[in-house]
Amino acid sequence: MGFLLKIILFGVAIYALWKTFARWKGLYDKFVGKPEEPARSAPPPPPQPAAPRPSADPQVSARKVVIEDTVQCAGCGAYISTGAEKCGHCGHMRG
Numbered sequence: 246m247g248f249l250l251k252i253i254l255f256g257v258a259i260y261a262l263w264k265t266f267a268r269w270k271g272l273y274d275k276f277v278g279k280p281e282e283p284a285r286s287a288p289p290p291p292p293q294p295a296a297p298r299p300s301a302d303p304q305v306s307a308r309k310v311v312i313e314d315t316v317q318c319a320g321c322g323a324y325i326s327t328g329a330e331k332c333g334h335c336g337h338m339r340g
């Protein structure tokens with residue numbers, strides 16, 4: 246039964262190797278120090294506070310458009326675009 250004996254010896258050899266490795270690794274960790282500390286998990290970054298957004302909101306933009314990009318027609322009183330050369334309602338020339 247040499248085959249079974251070889252398997253047993255192989256297992257014993259593996260066990261001895263593992264024990265030796267564990268022992269030396271324990272000594273290494275004891276003298277050198279573990280490369281990674283156990284409490285290595287860094288705290289997660291704090292959540293971003295709900296800071297108010299800068300005043301680039303659609304409301305301000307809409308108001309800006311209403312105030313700056315339209316002009317009241319002198320002929321009929323309709324609000325027309327400043328880019329338009331004449332009123333689209335009555336045809337009054339701007340300027």
Ligand SMILES: [Zn+2]
Pocket residue numbers: 318319320321322323332333334335336337
């Ligand atoms: Zn007009």
